Amino acid sequence: MPRWGMTIDLSKCTGCASCMVACKVENNLPIQKPEVILQSRDISWMEILPMKEGEGFEGGHAEEHSDHEEPSRMRYLPRPCMHCDDPPCVKVCPVYATTLDKDGIVSQIYDRCIGCRYCTNNCPYTAKLFVWNTPEWPDEMMAGINPDVSVRPKGVVEKCTFCHHRLQRASEQAKAEGRPIKDGEFLPACLEVCPTQAILFGDLDDPSTPVARAAASPRAFRELEDLGTKPKVFYLKEDY
Amino acid sequence: MKEYGRFLWRCFRLSFVGDWRYYSWMLLLTVVALFGLNAYANQFVHGLITTGMTDQVSWGLYISNFTYLVGMAAAAVMLVIPVYIYKNKDLHDLVIFGELFAVASIIMCMLFVTVDLGRPDRFLHLMRLNLPTSMLAWDVIVLNGYLFLNLHICGYLIFCSYKRRKPTRKFYIPFVFIAIVWAISIHTVTAFLLVGIGGRPFWNNPIIVPRFIASAFSAGPAFIILTLQVIRRSSSYKVTDEALGLLRTIVTIALTINQFLLISELFTELYANTAHSISLQYLLFGLGDKNDLVGWIWPAMIFNTIALVLLYIPRSTTMMRTNVACVLLIVGIWIEKGMGLIIPAFVPTPIGEVVEYTPTGNEILITLGIWATGLLIYTIFVRITIPVLSGELTYDRVYRTEEEVLPDPISHPKGE
Numbered sequence: 001m002p003r004w005g006m007t008i009d010l011s012k013c014t015g016c017a018s019c020m021v022a023c024k025v026e027n028n029l030p031i032q033k034p035e036v037i038l039q040s041r042d043i044s045w046m047e048i049l050p051m052k053e054g055e056g057f058e059g060g061h062a063e064e065h066s067d068h069e070e071p072s073r074m075r076y077l078p079r080p081c082m083h084c085d086d087p088p089c090v091k092v093c094p095v096y097a098t099t100l101d102k103d104g105i106v107s108q109i110y111d112r113c114i115g116c117r118y119c120t121n122n123c124p125y126t127a128k129l130f131v132w133n134t135p136e137w138p139d140e141m142m143a144g145i146n147p148d149v150s151v152r153p154k155g156v157v158e159k160c161t162f163c164h165h166r167l168q169r170a171s172e173q174a175k176a177e178g179r180p181i182k183d184g185e186f187l188p189a190c191l192e193v194c195p196t197q198a199i200l201f202g203d204l205d206d207p208s209t210p211v212a213r214a215a216a217s218p219r220a221f222r223e224l225e226d227l228g229t230k231p232k233v234f235y236l237k238e239d240y
Numbered sequence: 241m242k243e244y245g246r247f248l249w250r251c252f253r254l255s256f257v258g259d260w261r262y263y264s265w266m267l268l269l270t271v272v273a274l275f276g277l278n279a280y281a282n283q284f285v286h287g288l289i290t291t292g293m294t295d296q297v298s299w300g301l302y303i304s305n306f307t308y309l310v311g312m313a314a315a316a317v318m319l320v321i322p323v324y325i326y327k328n329k330d331l332h333d334l335v336i337f338g339e340l341f342a343v344a345s346i347i348m349c350m351l352f353v354t355v356d357l358g359r360p361d362r363f364l365h366l367m368r369l370n371l372p373t374s375m376l377a378w379d380v381i382v383l384n385g386y387l388f389l390n391l392h393i394c395g396y397l398i399f400c401s402y403k404r405r406k407p408t409r410k411f412y413i414p415f416v417f418i419a420i421v422w423a424i425s426i427h428t429v430t431a432f433l434l435v436g437i438g439g440r441p442f443w444n445n446p447i448i449v450p451r452f453i454a455s456a457f458s459a460g461p462a463f464i465i466l467t468l469q470v471i472r473r474s475s476s477y478k479v480t481d482e483a484l485g486l487l488r489t490i491v492t493i494a495l496t497i498n499q500f501l502l503i504s505e506l507f508t509e510l511y512a513n514t515a516h517s518i519s520l521q522y523l524l525f526g527l528g529d530k531n532d533l534v535g536w537i538w539p540a541m542i543f544n545t546i547a548l549v550l551l552y553i554p555r556s557t558t559m560m561r562t563n564v565a566c567v568l569l570i571v572g573i574w575i576e577k578g579m580g581l582i583i584p585a586f587v588p589t590p591i592g593e594v595v596e597y598t599p600t601g602n603e604i605l606i607t608l609g610i611w612a613t614g615l616l617i618y619t620i621f622v623r624i625t626i627p628v629l630s631g632e633l634t635y636d637r638v639y640r641t642e643e644e645v646l647p648d649p650i651s652h653p654k655g656e
Contacts, residue, residue: 040294040595049591079591088438094377095365114365115288115358117298118376124439124590130298130358133289154287155358224590227438 002183002203003104004162005232006191007214008078012198015076019046019190019199023080026163026189028149030135041132045160046190049077075238078199080190081106081127081160082223082231089119089128097157098128104204104232105162113156120157124224125231128159162201163188183209204232243635247402254627254639255620261474262623269616276609279602280355288358291603296595297586301603302356304578305610306349308459310430311452311577313345313386315460317423318490324416330483333629336397337471338464339390340621342423346387348614355606375433382426389419394621402628403635427452434585442519442585447508451501452577457494459573461487462566467622469559477626485555488562492551495569499548502541522594523584530587532596537580543572 023029023046032042053073087106090098097112098119108128120128134154137145145151148165152158163186170186183202191199202211214220215234222231258266283290293300319338322328354360369377393412400407431449438444465487472479509517521527526534550565588594599607627633 036289040296041289042295051592091370091373092376092436094370094374094380095362096368096370097365112362112365113359114362116353116356116376117358118374118433120295120298121586122437122439126295126589126591126593129295130288132293133287153359154289157358224439227590 001103002181003205003232004167004201005083005104005204005211005215005234006080006162006188007200007211007220007234007236009198009200009214009236010075010077011236011238012196013076013078014196015048015050015074016195017048018193018195019078020044020048022189022193023160025144026146026149027161028135028146028151031137031141036133043129043131043158045080045127045129045158047079049079051075051077077223077235078190079125079127079223080233081162082125082229082233083160083162085230085232086228088122088124088227088229092118092122094118103167105164105167106159107161107164108157108159110150110152110156110158115155115157117157124227124229128157130157131155183211243403244399247399247635250633251624251628254624254633258623262619266616266619269612269619272612273609273616276606276612279605279609282602283355283606284360290600292597292599294595294597296589296593297583297597299356299582299586300597301579301599301607302352304582305607306352306356307430307434307452307581308574308578309345309349309352309614310383310426311456311573312460312463313342313349314423314427314453314456315464316342316390317420318457318461318494319464319487320416320420320423322486322490324413324420328486330480330486333477334464334468334479334483336394336625336629337467337622338460339394339419340625341460341464341467341618342390343387343394344614344618344621346383346390347617348610349383350387351610351613352607355610375429375436378429379426379433382422382429386419386422386426389415389422393419394625398625398628401631402633404631424453427456434581437585439590440519440585441516442523445505447501447505448581451498451505454494454498454501455573455577458491458498459570459577461491461494462570465491465566466563466570469563471622471626475626475630477630484559484562488551488555491566491569492548495544495548495551498573499544502544519584519587522587523580527588527594530594530596532598533580533583536575540572540575540580543568544576547572 024031024044027045029043029045036042051074053075083104083106085100085104087098087100090100090106094116095112095114097109097114099107099109101107115130117130120126120130131152131154135151146165148169166188167181167186171181174181174185183206187201188199191201200211200214202209204212204215206212207216214236217236219236220234221237222234225231291300291302316335316338319331319335323331323335354363357363366377366380369380371377371381393415396412397407428449431452434443435445435448465484468479468484468487471477506520509520518527522530523533523537525531547565547569550561550568553561555562583597587596624633627639631637633639
């Protein structure tokens with residue numbers, strides 16, 4: 001069985017946020033009011049975290065810089081769920097609402113979740129997000145709701161699923177044809193829309209796949225590796 | 241069984257009987273509790289958007305009060321150990337007030353957890369717990385277990401007294417000893433719930449666990465000291481100076497240990513000044529213009545230090561200094577083991593986001609409502625227990641206040 005993973009090439013990412021938009025549309029994420037977004041309660045499974053070189057996030061804790069220093073360069077860090085191989089969220093959930101599937105995807109069972117937010121606290125990547133209010137869409141957008149993805153009620157935790165519904169569709173197709181699912185047959189929405197092709201996705205266990213080769217490159221690193229969560233999302237450093 | 245039902249019914253009626261001070265106190269608590277209930281209805285309809293919590297700070301005032309009250313509940317053991325292990329006579333008749341406070345505290349804890357849940361309607365999902373890995377699952381078990389242990393011990397002893405019967409030791413002594421260990425476990429498990437989170441260095445620190453217990457063992461008995469003095473003044477129930485003195489000694493020792501561990505924690509984190517100390521720096525000094533908790537934590541540390549100094553001055557006959565110290569340390573530890581423990585762990589997040597947390601009015605109303613409910617329950621417990629334990633209310637005797645206010649509570653008592 002493949003072990004699905006992703007690489008994101010930071011030298012190619014321009015921070016255009018089309019991956020964020022595609023993810024929102026594909027996975028039925030609600031359109032929040034501006035005040036809710038300012039309150040830090042927006043739900044973005046794929047989030048572009050802007051940061052200046054040598055500093056934390058914008059609005060985050062920044063080191064003091066004197067005036068005569070060169071102005072910093074902006075960088076962007078797209079952050080989906082890391083789908084850790086040792087996911088800290090799974091072990092703390094009191095009701096088995098989040099699990100590590102055999103194909104390496106960390107799934108969230110919305111119908112089991114009681115909304116205690118213990119998993120969101122134990123996720124070091126702020127990738128698990130709580131639904132603070134009843135999701136709403138403008139009337140014009142209701143026709144665009146994706147029927148393959150459930151709409152989550154208020155009060156549960158949700159997260160990036162690597163577009164798991166697409167995996168299901170591809171798996172069923174492969175099963176109908178009596179063969180195992182192959183690398184490239186299933187791609188998440190964020191990858192499809194990336195204009196610079198910064199995102200690769202596929203089977204990390206097959207060394208011949210582009211994603212496995214990228215993940216093995218000396219440029220590859222994983223976020224907060226010291227915590228031992230073994231994320232399956234690899235970043236590629238800028239190549240200078 | 242019928243007799244037990246009648247006992248509960250008489251207790252229920254008795255809880256509506258008292259002087260004007262009792263009525264005023266109960267009225268106040270009921271009003272606040274109802275305001276809290278109304279605020280919760282609002283939260284239930286609109287979701288947790290009515291709170292100040294965010295994606296980055298996803299536990300707030302509710303869980304802060306929860307962690308504090310778990311400590312208050314565990315503190316009953318500081319009365320149980322002297323009585324049942326060291327056979328202390330002074331505290332013997334008072335230990336039940338500690339156990340009843342544990343029951344009220346656990347009920348408050350459960351209410352705080354319930355209001356914090358996004359989907360409280362799914363509480364039945366807790367029937368299949370993720371054991372042994374989830375500390376929250378363990379917490380559900382230990383808190384419920386502690387509640388039932390204390391309900392059984394208190395209920396049995398009070399009912400025996402009501403029946404004017406000597407309690408059978410085998411029906412409660414084993415449970416008392418289990419409850420001693422269990423009390424330590426509820427606090428330990430709640431501390432493990434936090435310290436097990438590897439990505440948040442403010443919590444991922446072994447000193448949190450002993451500090452939890454030391455602070456609990458000072459704030460809990462301090463509350464009992466104040467309660468016992470109210471009982472002494474408002475009833476004829478015997479509360480000796482020696483009993484209060486022993487509790488005072490317990491508070492002094494526990495607070496000394498707590499302050500020592502605090503110094504040890506501050507030194508370790510601030511002297512080395514690594515990236516791990518950034519949450520503590522936020523708590524104590526703020527990060528840039530983000531400094532919401534600074535104005536809370538310093539008064540808390542000063543309150544606790546003043547309380548410690550007051551407790552080391554020999555006790556006066558009026559208990560004035562002890563009472564001031566108790567109030568100061570109850571407030572000080574509420575800040576330190578509440579918001580001071582929960583919020584800084586989220587600021588900054590492991591990936592560096594800095595988002596501050598301020599509770600909303602609705603959240604504060606719910607919190608006050610739960611406190612009022614807990615105190616209401618505890619007041620009723622104490623109201624009922626005093627006449628039963630002092631022999632004024634038994635199965636074959638009409639309590640004088642009942643006679644004045646209520647029409648004939650025992651029309652056909654058995655055995656007469």
